[in-house]
Amino acid sequence: MADGDLYDEFGNYIGPELSESEEEDEGLQQQQQMEGPGSEEEEEEAEAMEEDGRMPGTDLALYGEEGSGMAVVLHEDKKYYPTAEETFGKDTETLVQEEDAQALEVPIIAPVKQHRFQVEDKEALRSRYTPEFLGSLLSTPELCRSVAVVGHLHHGKTITMDMLVEQTHEMRPDQRSNERPIRYTDTRVDEQERAISLKAVPMSLVLENSKGKSYGVNLIDTPGHVNFSDELSAALRLSDGVLLVVDAVEGVMVGTERAIKAAAAEGLPICLLISKFDRLLLELKLPPPDAYHKLRHTIEEVNSLIATHYGDEEQYRVDPLKGNVAFAAALYGWSFTLESFATLYCEVYDAPMDPKELSQRLWGDRYFNAETRTFSKKAGAMGERTFVQFILEPLYKIYAQLIGEDERSVRGVMEEFGVGLRPQSYGMNVKPLVKEACSKIFGKAGGLVDMLVRWVPSAKAGTMSKVERCYTGPQDSQLAEHMRACNPRGPLVIYVCKLFPKKDCSGFDAFGRVMSGTVKSGDKVRVLGESYTPDDEEDSAAATVGSVWASQARYRVPLTKAVAGNWVLLEGVDATITKTATIVPEFLDEEVHILKPLAFATQAVVKIATEPLNPSELPKMVEGLRKVNKSYPLLVTKVEESGEHTVFGTGELYLDSVMKDLRELYSEVEVKVADPVVSFCETVVETSSLKCFAETPNKRNKLTMIVEPMEKGLAEDIEAGRVSMEWSRKELGSFFQSKYDWDLLAARSIWAFGPDRCGPNILLDDTLPSEVDKGLLSAVRESIVQGFQWGAREGPLCDEPMRNCKFKIMDATIAKEPLHRGGGQVIPTARRVCYSAFLMATPRLMEPVYYVEIQTPADCISAIYTVLAKRRGHVTADVPKPGTPIFIVKAFLPVSESFGFETDLRYHTQGQAFCLSVFDHWQIVPGDPLDRSIVLRPLEPAPMQALARDFMVKSRRRKGMTDDVSINKFFDDPMLLELARQDAELQQIL
Ligand SMILES: Nc1nc2c(ncn2[C@@H]2O[C@H](COP(=O)(O)OP(=O)(O)OP(=O)(O)O)[C@@H](O)[C@H]2O)c(=O)[nH]1
Numbered sequence: 002m003a004d005g006d007l008y009d010e011f012g013n014y015i016g017p018e019l020s021e022s023e024e025e026d027e028g029l030q031q032q033q034q035m036e037g038p039g040s041e042e043e044e045e046e047a048e049a050m051e052e053d054g055r056m057p058g059t060d061l062a063l064y065g066e067e068g069s070g071m072a073v074v075l076h077e078d079k080k081y082y083p084t085a086e087e088t089f090g091k092d093t094e095t096l097v098q099e100e101d102a103q104a105l106e107v108p109i110i111a112p113v114k115q116h117r118f119q120v121e122d123k124e125a126l127r128s129r130y131t132p133e134f135l136g137s138l139l140s141t142p143e144l145c146r147s148v149a150v151v152g153h154l155h156h157g158k159t160i161t162m163d164m165l166v167e168q169t170h171e172m173r174p175d176q177r178s179n180e181r182p183i184r185y186t187d188t189r190v191d192e193q194e195r196a197i198s199l200k201a202v203p204m205s206l207v208l209e210n211s212k213g214k215s216y217g218v219n220l221i222d223t224p225g226h227v228n229f230s231d232e233l234s235a236a237l238r239l240s241d242g243v244l245l246v247v248d249a250v251e252g253v254m255v256g257t258e259r260a261i262k263a264a265a266a267e268g269l270p271i272c273l274l275i276s277k278f279d280r281l282l283l284e285l286k287l288p289p290p291d292a293y294h295k296l297r298h299t300i301e302e303v304n305s306l307i308a309t310h311y312g313d314e315e316q317y318r319v320d321p322l323k324g325n326v327a328f329a330a331a332l333y334g335w336s337f338t339l340e341s342f343a344t345l346y347c348e349v350y351d352a353p354m355d356p357k358e359l360s361q362r363l364w365g366d367r368y369f370n371a372e373t374r375t376f377s378k379k380a381g382a383m384g385e386r387t388f389v390q391f392i393l394e395p396l397y398k399i400y401a402q403l404i405g406e407d408e409r410s411v412r413g414v415m416e417e418f419g420v421g422l423r424p425q426s427y428g429m430n431v432k433p434l435v436k437e438a439c440s441k442i443f444g445k446a447g448g449l450v451d452m453l454v455r456w457v458p459s460a461k462a463g464t465m466s467k468v469e470r471c472y473t474g475p476q477d478s479q480l481a482e483h484m485r486a487c488n489p490r491g492p493l494v495i496y497v498c499k500l501f502p503k504k505d506c507s508g509f510d511a512f513g514r515v516m517s518g519t520v521k522s523g524d525k526v527r528v529l530g531e532s533y534t535p536d537d538e539e540d541s542a543a544a545t546v547g548s549v550w551a552s553q554a555r556y557r558v559p560l561t562k563a564v565a566g567n568w569v570l571l572e573g574v575d576a577t578i579t580k581t582a583t584i585v586p587e588f589l590d591e592e593v594h595i596l597k598p599l600a601f602a603t604q605a606v607v608k609i610a611t612e613p614l615n616p617s618e619l620p621k622m623v624e625g626l627r628k629v630n631k632s633y634p635l636l637v638t639k640v641e642e643s644g645e646h647t648v649f650g651t652g653e654l655y656l657d658s659v660m661k662d663l664r665e666l667y668s669e670v671e672v673k674v675a676d677p678v679v680s681f682c683e684t685v686v687e688t689s690s691l692k693c694f695a696e697t698p699n700k701r702n703k704l705t706m707i708v709e710p711m712e713k714g715l716a717e718d719i720e721a722g723r724v725s726m727e728w729s730r731k732e733l734g735s736f737f738q739s740k741y742d743w744d745l746l747a748a749r750s751i752w753a754f755g756p757d758r759c760g761p762n763i764l765l766d767d768t769l770p771s772e773v774d775k776g777l778l779s780a781v782r783e784s785i786v787q788g789f790q791w792g793a794r795e796g797p798l799c800d801e802p803m804r805n806c807k808f809k810i811m812d813a814t815i816a817k818e819p820l821h822r823g824g825g826q827v828i829p830t831a832r833r834v835c836y837s838a839f840l841m842a843t844p845r846l847m848e849p850v851y852y853v854e855i856q857t858p859a860d861c862i863s864a865i866y867t868v869l870a871k872r873r874g875h876v877t878a879d880v881p882k883p884g885t886p887i888f889i890v891k892a893f894l895p896v897s898e899s900f901g902f903e904t905d906l907r908y909h910t911q912g913q914a915f916c917l918s919v920f921d922h923w924q925i926v927p928g929d930p931l932d933r934s935i936v937l938r939p940l941e942p943a944p945m946q947a948l949a950r951d952f953m954v955k956s957r958r959r960k961g962m963t964d965d966v967s968i969n970k971f972f973d974d975p976m977l978l979e980l981a982r983q984d985a986e987l988q989q990i991l
């Protein structure tokens with residue numbers, strides 16, 4: 002039969018029926034035909050195998066043995082395949098796995114994860130001293146200083162660190178001649194790319210003072226951007242003093258003020274470093290006398306802030322004459338203090354003078370009379386101030402000569418100072434040449450070290466004040482004694498304040514300060530979390546310390562042990578730590594309390610909702626969120642009732658950084674992010690219009706409450722810890738009496754703050770002993786407080802926390818039998834009565850407001866006013882920066898209007914204005930959130946008076962709640978009747 006007749010036009014077989022075996026044969030034949038030449042060989046081989054008695058299909062040719070076909074080889078000696086080592090080389094690991102031993106989704110050999118988020122040096126820098134020497138200095142707390150380098154954005158903190166790194170490490174030639182700074186403490190790739198610090202990074206260096214004595218100096222470089230002020234808080238908690246870096250040109254800015262405020266809150270002494278000194282000469286081109294006035298103005302500005310936050314005491318003031326002010330141009334590798342400059346004079350001129358004495362005459366209204374060769378306080382005929390004459394003018398001359406690049410004049414300058422340059426240096430570009438020449442002239446930063454050594458308490462003295470400030474337990478306990486004495490032989494206590502991710506981001510290393518005892522690898526410890534108390538020991542876990550290191554930004558020095566006063570990086574203890582922790586020995590006889598959690602000067606008010614692109618990856622994202630939460634001290638992650646995962650941060654840059662870490666480092670899933678929104682607060686502006694009451698479900702108890710707004714400033718005082726419920730009744734009484742004019746009775750009847758220990762709401766017992774059985778009332782106190790705190794945490798308007806509310810219990814009927822007044826009855830009722838009193842007191846919504854500082858040239862100011870006005874912002878001041886063409890515009894802007902503000906600002910000012918925003922206060926949103934007559938139109942901006950309603954309704958929708966607050970839910974029937982009766986009475990009167 003012809004092939005064509007067997008198939009129809011669609012290719013279906015229509016021929017006679019075939020037996021199955023025929024079909025198979027045919028298939029086999031077709032296959033063989035397709036395989037073509039070579040298949041014959043296989044056939045032959047198969048035949049040969051059959052003769053051998055071997056199974057066809059399994060290639061049993063012995064590997065690597067020629068002529069093996071004939072040899073008799075025992076079964077166990079047979080080798081069929083090359084070994085993994087022969088194929089892949091020596092260092093190959095071979096795994097023989099049984100089937101189904103691993104879950105399907107787990108790879109047999111996991112790919113090596115590499116996150117390129119840390120800058121990797123080809124080879125680690127080598128310090129000029131041995132690690133042992135560093136270790137030995139760090140083990141002597143008297144010779145250690147722990148300093149946080151703080152300041153405004155881009156004021157030169159990281160470059161100052163670079164200067165110290167260069168002086169203590171062997172730099173490679175390419176690093177030395179490179180015009181781009183290394184930014185050694187910016188360890189992340191994104192920090193380098195954006196040229197901004199995002200994380201606080203510690204380094205322990207051996208620095209020499211001007212007399213050549215070595216000290217172990219722990220420095221931590223903090224970010225200057227106000228969004229990252231949480232890193233600053235963590236760094237300050239571990240330090241004993243601060244090096245405040247202020248740009249000589251920009252002077253005091255918002256970041257400077259924040260840093261001073263935060264340092265004051267920790268009670269740390271300030272040393273001032275006026276950085277970028279060269280900008281006065283090269284950019285502003287100020288004549289020397291004007292440069293002096295500019296510097297003095299900056300120092301005065303710092304001092305006025307210090308007076309505001311520390312008080313007027315002389316000890317905290319900074320003054321070049323006291324020796325706590327240094328000047329530097331770190332980019333050019335030099336720094337000086339008055340004393341180090343005086344020493345330079347004495348050395349160069351070989352003068353038999355005491356540099357200290359000379360230095361006292363180099364600042365302020367001091368003049369040098371060249372004729373009598375004496376110093377006086379009165380200006381001579383044509384004299385300049387000594388600082389100008391002896392410091393600024395020579396500096397200007399040095400720069401002029403070096404920048405002139407004339408080899409002869411440069412040689413002249415160098416000879417004058419008795420130093421020489423390498424011949425090849427004269428051929429260098431201006432920047433490296435100035436850097437090399439200046440660092441030769443000024444030498445190492447001995448003056449700066451002198452300043453730190455003198456003004457920052459030693460690790461030993463610092464530990465004592467840390468314990469007094471941060472230990473939550475009794476100060477007279479034995480443990481506190483050991484900590485205060487910084488006793489290396491006492492029980493181990495480590496205060497962990499920061500977590501650094503490991504290279505593969507699988508876990509974290511804990512960074513902290515040893516408060517007492519000695520830690521070494523292998524120690525068995527107990528990690529106490531932030532909610533640990535001796536009564537509730539749940540938040541504690543056992544762990545074993547892995548490696549112990551001294552952190553050096555990009556490398557680590559392994560330590561055999563770290564004694565009290567040291568900063569350490571610990572491996573293996575991070576599992577249960579979220580933000581801070583206290584590490585103690587596994588077994589300790591004494592009662593232990595924790596060291597205080599961090600306190601922040603700002604609040605996380607911007608929130609975004611996240612969701613994995615692929616819903617099945619939710620667990621991965623949740624795990625990622627848990628990790629970013631560890632990495633950022635102020636970050637708050639929450640799961641809303643609707644199941645939405647929200648992340649709270651301080652601002653746009655902060656959340657941008659968080660999301661980048663979440664996506665790329667910690668979860669590796671695609672994450673969808675909703676537009677940012679802000680958190681709100683709920684408050685009242687009047688006293689409740691009637692006493693609200695509620696009965697417990699069993700009708701045995703009845704609570705009556707009213708609410709009224711709190712005094713201005715009280716909420717902030719409570720939040721900042723200026724008043725605390727842990728105080729004695731007497732202390733509380735006198736605080737409220739003196740500051741807020743409360744009567745003593747009211748002050749003593751405070752029951753609680755809410756929603757937590759330092760929440761901005763108060764619960765007062767305002768009942769009279771003649772009307773209420775106080776004994777019974779105090780029996781249910783705990784339950785009422787819990788109800789109040791629950792209510793204060795989630796207000797009735799849109800589930801946001803309450804603020805500024807003073808709840809007063811006016812009356813209470815409590816069941817005599819304990820069975821009838823249990824928590825289950827009282828807690829929800831207390832919450833309900835809080836809500837009804839709240840709704841009767843003209844409730845309002847509050848929104849967060851940013852303080853915005855804008856740097857701009859004068860001609861852009863009007864455009865800035867317009868941009869701000871469009872966003873409900875307003876300017877509070879616009880002031881010129883003395884000695885510069887810059888204006889500073891200060892303004893308030895609601896956070897909800899701040900999204901995209903920076904871009905808008907740049908657009909309207911042709912990129913000339915630059916702004917920084919930081920949370921400042923809460924402000925009432927205009928309009929009544931409960932006004933039902935307002936009609937909200939979708940996609941249209943709400944008018945001013947409808948804003949509160951608009952915000953509330955949108956928040957409720959987002960949270961999956963109904964549009965309106967159902968008042969009936971919070972009122973009992975008798976209460977509703979009472980309301981109706983009062984309404985009717987009111988109508989009659991009208
Ligand atoms: N002219 C001059 N520029 C400097 C000097 N020191 C730093 N800069 C420049 O100032 C900019 C910011 O320096 P950084 O050291 O990164 O500032 P920072 O304070 O660490 O910045 P953040 O950590 O992001 O707040 C860089 O562009 C430096 O080149 C200096 O002494 N002279």
Ligand SMILES: [Mg+2]
Binds near residue numbers: 158160197222
């Ligand atoms: Mg920096």
